[in-house]
Amino acid sequence: MVASPDLVFALQRRLGFAPPRQVLKGALEETFTGRIAVVSSFGADSAVLLHLVAEIDPATPVLFIDTGRHFLETLEYRDRLTAHLGLTDVRSIGPTADEVARLDADLSRATWDPDGCCAFRKTAPLQRALEGFDAWITGRKRFQSTERQDLPVFEFETPHVKVNPLASWSAADITDHVARHHLPAHPLVAQGFLSIGCAPCTSAVAFGEDPRAGRWRNFEKTECGIHLPSIDPTLKQSNP
Numbered sequence: 001m002v003a004s005p006d007l008v009f010a011l012q013r014r015l016g017f018a019p020p021r022q023v024l025k026g027a028l029e030e031t032f033t034g035r036i037a038v039v040s041s042f043g044a045d046s047a048v049l050l051h052l053v054a055e056i057d058p059a060t061p062v063l064f065i066d067t068g069r070h071f072l073e074t075l076e077y078r079d080r081l082t083a084h085l086g087l088t089d090v091r092s093i094g095p096t097a098d099e100v101a102r103l104d105a106d107l108s109r110a111t112w113d114p115d116g117c118c119a120f121r122k123t124a125p126l127q128r129a130l131e132g133f134d135a136w137i138t139g140r141k142r143f144q145s146t147e148r149q150d151l152p153v154f155e156f157e158t159p160h161v162k163v164n165p166l167a168s169w170s171a172a173d174i175t176d177h178v179a180r181h182h183l184p185a186h187p188l189v190a191q192g193f194l195s196i197g198c199a200p201c202t203s204a205v206a207f208g209e210d211p212r213a214g215r216w217r218n219f220e221k222t223e224c225g226i227h228l229p230s231i232d233p234t235l236k237q238s239n240p
């Protein structure tokens with residue numbers, strides 16, 4: 001079935017208010033079998049979505065965007081969680097060495113142009129990696145930010161369907177699922193990092209602060225760009 005707005009409409013009507021497991025089973029086993037991937041940051045909340053996916057099919061492709069600027073703890077957590085859940089197809093994607101040399105040779109770009117940095121380190125590699133898929137699954141939740149408060153379970157973003165099975169879950173739902181299934185935590189969460197991205201753009205948050213307040217703290221930026229469709233077309237031509 002080709003990804004299209006009509007398909008999203010039908011899926012939203014059928015599964016848009018279903019629990020996450022039912023949404024994932026429908027997407028993985030019925031509608032997009034063999035043509036769907038999960039995109040995971042292996043961050044603070046990532047274990048929940050990956051656990052639900054692994055319960056259905058641990059061979060589901062999982063795309064991890066290795067920007068080259070992650071905390072070492074995130075890379076170690078990726079490997080530990082992968083082994084813990086028995087995931088068999090975790091793919092690390094990222095910018096090419098040529099792109100890094102050309103666009104951020106001194107590794108300072110995050111401090112003066114975070115949008116440009118995210119565009120070549122995250123968005124372009126993801127778009128290249130998604131070329132073989134009709135749909136991808138995200139772990140976004142409505143409670144995370146005002147930008148996400150109306151997030152539907154199914155979205156169409158040319159040419160893909162995006163599936164957000166956890167859209168309606170609260171922070172308490174996430175905490176409860178982690179505890180019930182004894183899922184390992186990202187080691188930086190205990191240090192106050194409640195939303196974890198690249199090291200230059202992530203800081204701990206104070207008690208009571210918005211969980212994403214530590215992302216791009218000195219900028220108005222609130223999203224990395226992988227959920228925004230526009231991108232420099234020249235970057236789409238590089239091989240990952």
Ligand code: SF4
Pocket residue numbers: 067069109110113114115117118119121122197198199200201224
């Ligand atoms: S989060 Fe920061 S370091 Fe990572 S790609 Fe975006 S701007 Fe660059």
